[in-house]
Amino acid sequence: MGIIKKFLNDFKSSFYLGWKIESNWTDPLLFFIYSLAKPLSSAFILIFMYMIISQGQMNEMLPHLIIGNALHLYTANVLFGMAWTVIDDREFYETLKYIYISPVSMFQFLAGRGFAKYLITTISSFIIIIFGFIFLNVRFTPIASWYIYFPIFLFVGSISLFIIGYFFAGINFLISRQGSFLTQSAAGVFLLLTGAIFPIDTFPGFLGKVGIYIPQTIWIDGMRKILLGDGWNSFFINMSINRMLSMLIIENIIYFIIIFLFFNFSLKIARQRGLIDQRTMG
């Protein structure tokens, strides 16, 4: 079988699996309602909390929050979802070792699983954004040529989700279920540092700067710029969308190289230490 054909085949079956796991636990109608209700209710809770904290300054921050929250779903579901797949398949489904000893590569397997999560998250995320524009008075004031920038930025940012996802997946190959609080905390840290809720320059000192080294920060703020126009960004306020795009691409390339090496390294360590089929005792 040709390399490309094999890649597609492996990708297809893990995507199929991911799709089934994400969507097949209930009938299609219920799944559809759930896909609508879950993101909307979580968005409402967040907006409500924010209203209390900001005491009426809501209007000003609402668009920032809607886009941030919608795109953070990708970080939570796809990026960290890929990492969780390692622990779930290893210890809950007990299938990881069988997949590992099959000819499929872990890289492709996780790509397929992640892509299923990606498609489902896209439904939720777009629902929140469209809902915001229609019902919450968020004004759609995009930058010029937004229809070109939007798909490009969406695509490049989606790639970074997978790249960083491999990083946390690599970590989860090395730690047990008990250690998984690490990834859970990382998800919380990402929520803050990527500026999904609070603008990153509201953080003191270097904390605000850390965010710019996370691709998701640039991605979320870039999407804000594309959809809402200039003026909605904090750190990137004076930066052109082209510049942001180049930053994102450069980060992607650098992280891809580092994380590709790291991922293979952690698989090797896991095989050395017998962690591929580890089961957390008790």
Place this chain on the structure above:
Amino acid sequence: MDDSISIKTENLGRIYKKEGGVLEALKNININVNRGEIFGLLGPNGAGKTTLIKILTTLLLPSSGKAYVLGYDVETETLKIREKINMVSGGEWAGYGILTVRENLWMFSQFYGIPTKKAKREIDKYLEIFGLEEDANTKISKLSTGMRQKMNIIRGILSNPEVLFLDEPTLGLDVQIARTVRSFIKVWMKEKEGRTILLTTHYLNEADELCNRIAIIDNGEIHALDTPQGLKKILKNKIMYSVELERESYLNLKELPYTTKFTVNPLKDGKIEVKFQIQDENKIVDIFNYLKNNGFNLVSFRKREPTLEDVFIEIVGKEFKEDE
């Protein structure tokens, strides 16, 4: 490498780091498994059987020595090996509860690049062989232990492996299903020439029935390696007896004079089987009289052929625990 050898290890060793030192799970293992052979690994808990299987299936790296499967190095030629092997471990869940039996199997077949049509045909064939056709569309979270295990065996053979690793494939199965599995293994081996199975089991009769050769392994070392008949020859100079007693009277039996390798084995009908060896056949009258005079209720008293269990006890020096 010789094409007739499917598994070869050279001074294979594996250590695990433990608190306060290391544990040598495998020490200098040297085996050659031939193509077409069912090769058994017998050993008590913690002997290192699973560790050896993990290394050969590319799940775990060796700490020292070499191992080859179908001539490929397990450390470096993993993909070549993975295309041609598969593994089934007993007593495991191993599956996506949200998928049906057929979906689970189809998905795994795809990881081996089997064309969908062919995969579906094979899946149906095997589901029928294992009597699972009615449950093909059942979500596997609803399966019983036996059904799940059958499904996992199908998963293991679906990729048509040249070498199949079975780690306690009948663990926890009832007698009927275990028998189905055993006869299937035999048929599968005959179906196509050149297939190899490496099997571990806790059931000595199973090893006796299935295996062409058996390695007895304990504490990470191979203590004996031969055909079942060959292993039993180790005991050709031993005299073995088996005595059946009523249960109540067994409770008083603390010792039996003139005997060694004394083991007890509860039987299904509530009776107790006591097995032992004697050095001097002339003493058999004394043993018989000892039992009679001390009020034991003898059901039977007979000389018997050595079994693999006797060999095991002889070599490992302890009784074989069939843990369930």
